[in-house]
Amino acid sequence: MEEKAPDHRNTPGPGLWQQAVMRITQGLQRLSRQPVIATALAWLHRRDWYIRFTNWAATQSRWQLLYKLGGGAFVSGFLFLVFFSFMIYKGVFGALPTYGELSRIRNNQASEVYADDEVLLGKYYVENRVNASFGEISTNVINALIATEDARFFEHSGIDLRAWVRVLVKTILLSDDSAGGGSTLSQQLAKNLYPRGDYWFFSMLVNKVKEMFVARRLERIYTKEELLNLYLNTVSFSENIFGIKVAAQRFFDKSSKDLALHEAAVLVGMLKGPTLFNPVKYPDRSLQRRNTVLNQMEKYGYIATDVCEAAKAEPLEIKYFKEGNNQGLATYFREHLRQELEEVLKDYEKPDGSPYNLYTDGLKIHTTINGRMQRYAEQAVREYMPELQRRFLENWPKNKPWEKEAVVEWAMKQSDRYKSLKEQGFSDAKIEQIFSQPIRMKLFSWQGEIEKEISPLDSIKYYLSILHAGLLAAEPQTGLVRAWVGGIDHTFFKYDHVKSVRHVGSTIKPVVYAQALRSGVMPCEYIPNQLTAYEDFNGWEPRNADGTYGGVYSMEGALSKSVNTVSVALLMRAGLDQVRQLARDMGIEKRIPAHPSIALGTVEASLYDMARVYGTFASQGRRPALHYLDRVETADGKVIVKFNRPNPRNFPEILTPDESLMAIRMMKSVVDSGTARRLGYEFGLWGKVAAKTGTTQNHSDGWLLGFNARLVVGVWIGAETPLVHFRSMNAGQAANTALPIWGRFMRKVYNDGGLKNWQNSYFPPLPDSLAALMACPPYLDEMPVMVDFQEGESMDDWQQFNQLFDEFDQEQMKVIIEENPREEFESLAQYAERLRNYAQRDQKRDERREKRKNFWGKILFGNKNKEEPPPDDGNR
Numbered sequence: 001m002e003e004k005a006p007d008h009r010n011t012p013g014p015g016l017w018q019q020a021v022m023r024i025t026q027g028l029q030r031l032s033r034q035p036v037i038a039t040a041l042a043w044l045h046r047r048d049w050y051i052r053f054t055n056w057a058a059t060q061s062r063w064q065l066l067y068k069l070g071g072g073a074f075v076s077g078f079l080f081l082v083f084f085s086f087m088i089y090k091g092v093f094g095a096l097p098t099y100g101e102l103s104r105i106r107n108n109q110a111s112e113v114y115a116d117d118e119v120l121l122g123k124y125y126v127e128n129r130v131n132a133s134f135g136e137i138s139t140n141v142i143n144a145l146i147a148t149e150d151a152r153f154f155e156h157s158g159i160d161l162r163a164w165v166r167v168l169v170k171t172i173l174l175s176d177d178s179a180g181g182g183s184t185l186s187q188q189l190a191k192n193l194y195p196r197g198d199y200w201f202f203s204m205l206v207n208k209v210k211e212m213f214v215a216r217r218l219e220r221i222y223t224k225e226e227l228l229n230l231y232l233n234t235v236s237f238s239e240n241i242f243g244i245k246v247a248a249q250r251f252f253d254k255s256s257k258d259l260a261l262h263e264a265a266v267l268v269g270m271l272k273g274p275t276l277f278n279p280v281k282y283p284d285r286s287l288q289r290r291n292t293v294l295n296q297m298e299k300y301g302y303i304a305t306d307v308c309e310a311a312k313a314e315p316l317e318i319k320y321f322k323e324g325n326n327q328g329l330a331t332y333f334r335e336h337l338r339q340e341l342e343e344v345l346k347d348y349e350k351p352d353g354s355p356y357n358l359y360t361d362g363l364k365i366h367t368t369i370n371g372r373m374q375r376y377a378e379q380a381v382r383e384y385m386p387e388l389q390r391r392f393l394e395n396w397p398k399n400k401p402w403e404k405e406a407v408v409e410w411a412m413k414q415s416d417r418y419k420s421l422k423e424q425g426f427s428d429a430k431i432e433q434i435f436s437q438p439i440r441m442k443l444f445s446w447q448g449e450i451e452k453e454i455s456p457l458d459s460i461k462y463y464l465s466i467l468h469a470g471l472l473a474a475e476p477q478t479g480l481v482r483a484w485v486g487g488i489d490h491t492f493f494k495y496d497h498v499k500s501v502r503h504v505g506s507t508i509k510p511v512v513y514a515q516a517l518r519s520g521v522m523p524c525e526y527i528p529n530q531l532t533a534y535e536d537f538n539g540w541e542p543r544n545a546d547g548t549y550g551g552v553y554s555m556e557g558a559l560s561k562s563v564n565t566v567s568v569a570l571l572m573r574a575g576l577d578q579v580r581q582l583a584r585d586m587g588i589e590k591r592i593p594a595h596p597s598i599a600l601g602t603v604e605a606s607l608y609d610m611a612r613v614y615g616t617f618a619s620q621g622r623r624p625a626l627h628y629l630d631r632v633e634t635a636d637g638k639v640i641v642k643f644n645r646p647n648p649r650n651f652p653e654i655l656t657p658d659e660s661l662m663a664i665r666m667m668k669s670v671v672d673s674g675t676a677r678r679l680g681y682e683f684g685l686w687g688k689v690a691a692k693t694g695t696t697q698n699h700s701d702g703w704l705l706g707f708n709a710r711l712v713v714g715v716w717i718g719a720e721t722p723l724v725h726f727r728s729m730n731a732g733q734a735a736n737t738a739l740p741i742w743g744r745f746m747r748k749v750y751n752d753g754g755l756k757n758w759q760n761s762y763f764p765p766l767p768d769s770l771a772a773l774m775a776c777p778p779y780l781d782e783m784p785v786m787v788d789f790q791e792g793e794s795m796d797d798w799q800q801f802n803q804l805f806d807e808f809d810q811e812q813m814k815v816i817i818e819e820n821p822r823e824e825f826e827s828l829a830q831y832a833e834r835l836r837n838y839a840q841r842d843q844k845r846d847e848r849r850e851k852r853k854n855f856w857g858k859i860l861f862g863n864k865n866k867e868e869p870p871p872d873d874g875n876r
Contacts, residue, residue: 085209093206094197096213103221105193107131107233107242109362109635113334116480116630119371122328124338126359129242131635134229136257137244140264142228143302148268148293150185151300154224158186158215183211185231190214192234237267238274251279253319261303262314265293279318287316329374332486332496333367337629341365344632348640362635368480368628368645372752377471377483380744385488386446388717388737389467395727401465407723411460435460444492464724469741470497470716472607474626475758476618476707479646481628482758483713483745497716498607501590505601505694505734506562506675507610507703508583510617512599513559513567514655514663515574515582523662524776526552526783527566534572537596542568545695545729550781557778559666560674562693564600571599585654586623587612601696607714610705614714617663617690618707620764621655622648658770664690664763665774667706673778676704678735683743688750690763693739699732700725704742709761711749715742772803801832808839816842 087093110125123130146153152160183191194214196207218227237247244267248256252263259267269289270277279286291312298308328334338358345356356363393399402408412418412435421431435457442451443462454462466488473483486496517523529549533541544564558566571579580592583603590604605613608626615624624646631642655663667690670676675693680686691706700722705714717737719725726732750759766774804813816838822831 088206088209088213093210096210097194097217099217099221102214102217105230108360110246111358111361111363111365113330113337113365113367115329115367115369115371115374116482117371119329119374121330121367121369121371121374122323122334124334124341124358127242128240128246128323129233130245131233131243131362132229132245132256134225136255137229137232138257138259138264140259140261141232141244141256141268144261144264144268144293144297145185145228145232145271147296147300147302149188149271151296153185153228156184158184158219159212160184183208184215186215186218186227187211189218189227189231189234192231192236235271236274237270238278250321250323251318253321260314261307262290262294262311265290265297265311266316269293279316280320283316283318290316326489326491329371329378330369330484331490332498333369333374333484333628335490335494336484336486336496336499337365337367340629341632344641356640363640364633364635364637366630366633368482368630369484370482370755372755373473373483373749373758374485376748376752377473377485377745380741380748381469381471381485381488383744384740385467385469388740389446391731392467392726393465395731399465400461401719401724401727404723407721408457408461408464410723411464411721412457415456415460417456444489449491464720466493467717467719468493468495468497470500470607471714471741471745472498472611473711473713473745474611474615474624475710476615476624476712477648477710479615479624479627479648479651481626482711484628495720500716501604501606502701502716502718502722503601503696504603504605504610505696505701505703506567507614507692507694507705508598508601508603509559509562509567510663510667510692511583511586511613512571512574512579513555513666514617514659515579516555516570517659517662518582518655519574519578521555521570521573523555523666523774526554526780527558527569528552528783529558529563529565532565532569534568534596540595540597542597542600545733552780552783554774554776554778556666556669556774559692560669560672560778562670562675567599568596571596582654583613585652586616601694607716610703610714611712614692614705614707615712616654617660617667618709618712619648619651619660620657621653621660622651623654624648624651657764658767661764661766662770662774665766665770667692668763669778671706675733675735676706676739678739679706679743679746682740683747685743685746685750689746691742693734695729695732695734695737696722698722698725699727699729702732702734702737702739704734704738706742706746708758709763710758711761713742713745715739715745717741775803801828804832804835804839807836808843812839812842 088096107129108125108127110123110128110130112123112130113121115121150160152162190211191207194210196203222230232244234242235244236242237250239250241247241250244256247267247270248254248259248263251267252259254263266279266286266289269286269292270279272289276282277286277289294303294308294311297303298305303311341358345358348356350356350361392401395401418431418435421434426434436455438453438455438458440451441454441459442449443454443459444466468487469485470487471483471485472481474481484498486498487493529544529551531541531543531549533539542564545562549565553561553563553566555570557563558570576594576596576598579598580594583592583598588603588605588609590609592598592603595602612623612626615626616622627643627646629643630645632640634640668687670693671679671685671689671691672687676691679689679691689706689708691704694703694705695701696703700718702717703715705712707713715738717734726737730736749755813835816835820835820838826834
């Protein structure tokens with residue numbers, strides 16, 4: 001009979017010990033074949049002591065030899081390890097943290113800046129970490145962590161001996177990478193808290209033993225839940241992210257308590273390699289690792305099989321929320337606030353006597369910024385600026401918005417690169433050569449950051465051509481700042497244009513008009529629109545932007561059309577020094593030139609200043625004190641310093657309520673029929689706001705300052721330097737630069753139901769007496785006949801007289817006054833009554849004529865002369 005080959009399918013394989021012995025033997029055989037090892041062995045075989053040892057070994061049985069040599073090696077190794085551990089314990093390789101130190105563990109925490117509506121604006125940090133309490137962490141995260149990193153976490157006391165045996169046999173001897181590591185979560189926590197040191201050859205051994213000692217001490221101090229909490233607050237998730245709370249926000253835009261099962265598995269999976277398994281950079285790796293974590297949870301009974309499979313079927317949906325000094329909301333405001341906070345905190349100490357650290361102590365900073373308004377303000381800038389930038393470049397041939405190349409040279413010499421090269425002693429010729437050589441650069445663009453080869457000189461030209469923006473919104477009655485946009489991108493442009501100082505253009509005119517009212521100029525007093533040379537100022541002759549002259553304007557009409565000649569005439573009547581003083585009183589801090597050109601905007605001020613100026617108008621004459629920082633708290637909510645909000649009763653009264661109401665009426669006309677009328681027909685803000693546009697010399701700066709009764713908003717547009725500007729008035733006027741951003745922002749505010757406090761606000765109505773004073777046409781072709789005051793006559797007499805122009809036709813009254821001048825001893829009231837009688841007589845005469853006309857028309861022509869209604873063309 002033919003003998004069958006043995007069937008090995010059911011033969012049990014070698015055990016773990018046999019496998020280990022086989023691998024050691026094979027390894028020694030491979031090692032002995034190495035040339036260097038073979039030479040060393042040949043040398044060894046010639047040594048007398050080795051020969052004696054081999055002779056002795058030949059007299060021993062295999063088990064005797066294994067027992068004596070193995071036992072001796074084990075005892076020696078054990079004694080060495082005990083001695084070595086004793087040295088570590090005694091601090092030979094650096095002192096171990098004491099129980100007291102471990103009980104006072106405090107992670108470096110990011111300080112958080114909050115808006116008034118509790119929206120997180122951003123953080124200040126060295127390590128981006130915000131500690132979460134155990135209750136703020138999803139059980140999905142806890143279970144995934146234990147199943148993946150330390151399945152026997154609740155069974156050991158910091159050191160898992162079974163895990164070390166597994167590592168020795170499976171991982172080291174059998175090279176099974178899936179067998180896991182031997183470090184417990186407590187040991188990993190020790191490593192996170194106390195980074196490993198470099199001890200040359202003994203580094204791994206020293207660090208491991210130190211971590212064991214620290215882990216045991218941690219286990220004695222903290223409960224298991226506290227250790228898990230501490231671990232999840234210290235572990236890194238790459239990108240300078242520390243702790244589960246920040247990681248959940250960064251990758252899923254949600255709190256750590258709300259993480260779903262598959263999301264928790266993604267974050268726990270990152271712990272094996274935070275960068276390697278980053279779901280944004282390496283989504284495929286992250287997905288595989290997530291599924292491994294889910295399998296581990298199923299293996300250890302934390303989830304059922306069907307739940308595991310359902311979670312593995314979920315797509316990897318990342319909602320990446322990037323943050324940092326240059327990301328998030330209100331970046332320019334946060335930088336302004338950071339500088340102030342560093343000074344404030346110098347005066348306050350922690351209980352241990354050390355100063356508070358803005359970057360590590362997890363402070364809570366509460367501000368008056370409104371999160372929704374801030375978002376709308378940034379959206380308004382982001383939506384319009386790319387279009388404005390495109391039109392700006394198209395406005396110039398060859399896309400060079402400067403008239404002289406000296407502008408480029410000036411900008412080059414202002415750069416840090418130029419100053420650094422100069423300090424190093426490079427000649428101008430060498431610097432010019434360096435600036436002409438292309439290098440790899442990251443550049444700003446409205447389509448996102450771009451990287452390209454470009455010379456430093458070309459990059460300067462590129463950035464010179466970029467338009468910038470600023471926006472500030474505040475409550476005029478309280479002074480609370482609600483939105484602060486200092487620029488277009490804090491990564492590339494650090495300069496804050498809420499604080500930058502530029503010429504304000506025609507936005508200064510309401511101040512001039514207010515002082516004119518204070519000086520006794522009547523609002524319906526007509527001022528000629530004519531060229532005038534002012535001899536006291538070297539024959540200076542102000543001109544209108546549109547180049548047209550003639551006719552006469554009331555104050556309201558002149559302001560709505562921003563007529564320069566009338567504004568300067570009013571300034572001269574109000575008094576140059578008086579206007580300068582009023583501008584200072586209303587909030588402008590820079591020196592104001594002693595020249596009538598200030599009526600046209602040669603005053604330098606910031607958005608911050610101008611918000612106070614226009615806030616004075618909006619709050620009926622009281623200048624608001626702007627306020628944006630409420631309080632600073634510790635991480636556990638204890639108030640360190642509180643800044644009381646200003647009391648509006650303490651705001652200085654700069655204008656009377658009547659003066660401010662008349663100025664508001666004039667600025668409403670700017671929106672209803674003047675230079676800011678685009679706010680009405682494009683953004684639907686008819687009758688809701690008052691505003692004034694401002695465009696400076698050469699169209700370098702565009703401004704719009706405006707307000708309703710609850711919110712004052714200022715917008716500025718311009719390049720980095722006034723030497724870069726629009727080419728034409730049509731393209732560069734504020735109505736086409738600053739106004740669209742202002743309109744977009746306010747429309748968003750009015751459309752948000754959550755911002756009703758700032759929407760349903762109306763200006764107080766003008767009292768009848770003031771309404772009568774301002775009841776006159778804004779423009780006339782020629783100067784009307786006016787009646788002068790006589791001694792003893794009051795403002796009420798004049799108001800009653802002025803009502804005639806409301807009761808009767810303006811042209812009719814003009815003719816009556818010319819035909820019937822005031823008599824020498826006739827009072828104003830008597831004169832008004834006489835004129836009213838004339839007007840009523842003429843009115844009745846005209847009515848009788850109309851009746852006769854209609855009567856004879858019916859008799860002679862029937863109904864043919866009857867007026868027919870106009871056709872309905874659908875445009876009513």
